[in-house]
Amino acid sequence: MTPKAYQDGLAGLRAVRDKAKPLERQLAKIQAELEKLYAQRDREVRTLGAYEKAKADRLATSAGVSVIDIVALVPSLGPQGPTEAPTGAVVTQEASEVPEGPEAAAQAIKESEVSPTHDKPTPAADEATETTTNSTVQPATPALAAPAPTPVAAQDSTAAAVPSAPAAGDARELPSIPAGPAGDRWIYTEPNLASKRPNFKQAARQMAFLDTATGTLVWQGGTVRLDLGHASVAEILTAVYATVPADVERIYVTAGDPWHRTAASHQFLKDAVAEWLNGPLPEGWQVESSRGKDRQAGHLVHPRNPVGRWQRGTDQHTEIRSVAEWFDPAGADPATVRAAFVELWKALRHHWDDVVLMGSPSQTGRDLWSRTIPAKTGTKWADGYPVMSQEIRALLHATAGQGRTELISPPRTPERLPGWYEADRTFAYAKHTWMSGVGLPARVTAAAFAAMSEKEQANALFSPSHWHIRVTVPTGWNHVGLLPAPAPGERSWHYPSEGGRTFTTWAGGAEVNLALRNPIQPWTIEILDGLVWEKGDPLKDWSNKLKDAWARLRAQSNLHGDERQRQAAALASRAVRSILLYGIGTFAQRPRITTGSVELGTSGEVPEIPDGARLTSLTDTHVTWERNSGFARDPYAHPEWAAGVWSSARAALLSGPTGAKDPATGKPVRAGALHLPAGSILAFRTDAIYSSVRPDWPYSGEPGDYLLKGAMPWEVAAPTTDAEFYVLQELGRQALEAEGL
Template sequence: MRPHPWSPSKVATIWLDYASGAGVHDSGQSLTVRPRERRKNANLADMLDAALEFRCTRIMLTGEVPASTRADDAHHWLFTKTPGWTPGAHWFDAPATGRFTHDLTGHKVEVKLAAEWFGHAVTHPREARDAWLIVEKAIADVSKGHAKMFLTPGGTGTNMWALSLPENVDPGLVADDIAEEIHATSGQHRIEHLVAGAGRCATGCADCAPMPLPEGPLETFAYVDGRFMYAACMRELGVGPGRRLTGPQAAELLARDAYARARYKVRVTVPEGWPHVGLLPKKHDNVADGWHYPNRPGASWETWADGAEVRVALNEGWYVEPLEAVEFDKARVLDTFADRMTRARERVSANADLDPVVRRAAAAALRAIVIQTIGSFASRGRSTTQVFWNARQIPAEHAHSVRELGGAYVVKVPGTSNATRQRGFYRPELASQVWGRARARVLIGPSGVKGWNTGALEVGPEELIGINGDAIYTTRVPQWALGTDHGGADDGKVGRLRLQGVIHDVPMPATSGERNTLRAQAEAAGIDAYLTALTTTGEA
């Protein structure tokens, strides 16, 4: 079933700094939101009034927006009275979105965060607006003018995918039971802290052994991650409807074609003497705790995993017994989309005329489009939160689920989707394959130099601090993470793991939170100083 693309109307937008209310209109006109009454700073109601004045239906907020991702947090920036405006179906969880309707005119405004697109690459409204225009042009240029910017990065990307699908490709839909199984047995990013202590595993299980890292402060903290990783994991994926295989059939397929597009349920055992990280996932008994990766020799469990992950485990000598499998048909279903997104990124990155901040922000937005597109393939709708400041406003159908919070009445409304339109975009098998390939690639992947692999398994266990998605953190800079012009294996292609930042003389991070702080410091420091020292002295 082919997805059907469509062309959205342009959304009139004002870009505003959350704290000051200063900003810029789509046209480039500067503006400053004036606070009502005698307040010093503009609030959300003032910004909504400004959107009405400019006849804009979207506000993009930049700057220091209070961080909160929970709908039960009375301090969430959306949890505020907006006189003259009625709140609608908000998304409180990240990325947050507020929806409001003007009481007198019926004018509707959506309030979003620029960080949904650009991360922390921009803080000024004009930079965000300029980066938006760059991305808008980049995706149009690589799609013969057809691709448009949607309300979200995921919406932008899924529509680009529909536009890119070759005419001779009509990808089948997975059977409902297989789709449900994928949701229940497929994780996303691997997030693991490998330092001994309470931060090692969410439940403190005995099967997740820490790495033999040195005690005390670190002489070096290196941050390595994948370049546009998902774009390198989209080639010739498997599509539905999917065929179920018995244990013997799964074993035969694995032996005959290790690269078959399939996901396997396996019984896995960590071999004796295994010294490194875990290779295959195991879901915690408490689903809220997510997944972990046992690595204790002798540990055994059953799990579902993508064929790419199973292949890594087999190559590393782990005992893997196939119990059943689902085999898909190989198709070039995402190849053109990956090529277009890669070209768009290359053009933006190579444009030396752009302000460096705007260029980084545009590249970040293209990355967000790719990542959220993959996530959207597995989405079954997103729950919304409605806030009522008067109990009489609560619809009768939600009266049973209302709760009081901070003087207001809050209702959680389950997510729904347009079944007819969205069915062609619902592709959990694509999402699970990309996630699985990326997890496998961060363990061991190709490089730009023949015979040289990259990844966590190419780092000594005594040097590996953690894994987060397609990033790894180490106590020494891996030689392969350097560019080929500095004696490394990074040739600049997408999917390569490359050095992003280096800092020195820092404490060993006891938790993933402390590690993330070091990552931010390393990213801010960059690699120029390290490479300069390496070039001039041979040491860094």
């Protein structure tokens, strides 16, 4: 570089600085104004909340925040039930079209729902004084080898329903159901809201598959190679629709990730995605506006799998999506990916004559499930599965975690490990859909639980249920933790294992039973409160059909004579897994985080953003905002089902039966972390166990079986960070693959 070039560069840098400074000042001013308005809003909410007829939902709508936010400001509104529905009432509505996603006003960028991986429960407040009543439960027909009668105490809880957030650095405390009549008023179903079988067929969309790295485009009409330039939105739309007909409404990107092209210049991937989605459009194109109940409008900003939606005129609509929503293409070319979607459709059509592949596996899963709802008059639940009260749904959102993610590091493990092994449960969630809670839950208080007979207590614990409990780890316990506890800081859950430690948490019946009847030593559980549902099987038919489709595709991937078709069938089988996995996730109905982006004015002034939103980023051309939209009135919101599956899967990760029989006892061989030596467990990742000892569990390829996916039978250093863990995970998989060659 010459001195002149260096001086010119400094001048250019100063020009960038001079442009940025006014924007920074504008942003700071806006942030200050927002803080003042938020403070004013909170004061007015508290004032209006004191009115005797105030309603949390009305205040939430007017304030532009969620009901949970209102209740946090005015706790007295928390236990209020709707006057339209008396306690215990089950009210249903007529079936209507199932939307592909929640309707909303169009925004340049819109994120309709928080990813299932983001699990941030609502903070809870200090528990109030409690009165203790002890009771003992004798397992009636225990799931595991029964220990001696296990102490399970029942205890009244008078903790506040929606407490204030804990101080920074303190352990997060979970909410609870208010004591007495205030809590009983939570037990109702939403008026005129139930899951019913749809009376219409989804509209099929024509698809195209595009590798943006090579420009290869495949659709029903053939294969072409396009010149995409830098693969901007404008270049993709122009090149694709100069080739394919306008009725192709969905473009799946199979490779290239064009939305990450500018990732190096952004602190967060989401900002790079937003910049790509907001890029210039060809003449005549615009961001899509609302176009019917089964259509979403605007863009979905996701750091890795975004969705862009555009339209040209009033008749042509298109969306660009990542095929990674469905499966990892693993280097497959667009033609093979398209063949995978064809095979997926064929396998599903064997069970659903009206199957339509929708934009994502979660949308497809929910739609297929809705078509298994009983419809024959007189059949139980033919009037629909009722949706729980918003209070119960919010409680489950805050207290029912998802898959177990834990890294166990020295000194809980040796610094040098004798080996590294990864055992992953095949299609695990499909194993836990045979029973779910249906109807209105019964609240079981501590006093009510104590008054039950031992058989009634066992029946309650083995029913679909969710329990507020105080847990004591046995003295001398030297294995992994069994029950999730609210964690301080950013991590949502951890699993205490120190002998003698006591903590309060919520857990599903499957995990409570596992803690009481584990094969090593029973834990002590005190019942503080609980919700127990009637036993039903709303997911069984749906799950069985998906399992059959999965098995057919797996067999095809092993036996087909054509290599491309074998690969396509394997990818399709993974798509079926995603349909079930993410379909279950949609039942959880997390509070929606809506994001949007608005363009800066011609002079750089920041335009008005929606009420209740906060700024998240500022670029040269756009301001991006984010707003918590709370819980929608979704007829398919059943967090009790998702929570039950997740709880059962976490319990099975510790101990569960396999399909093989023990020749000595004739009973099923059990597998899981508790059947490996203490100190050998290194990590959990949803359905996988990582150990320093090679698991010797039978594998027949059935859902729930453990498949060895990684193995390094030599000494390695124990991982102490997630980065080190993922390095060992990849090395272990490569080593096992090399071993099999």
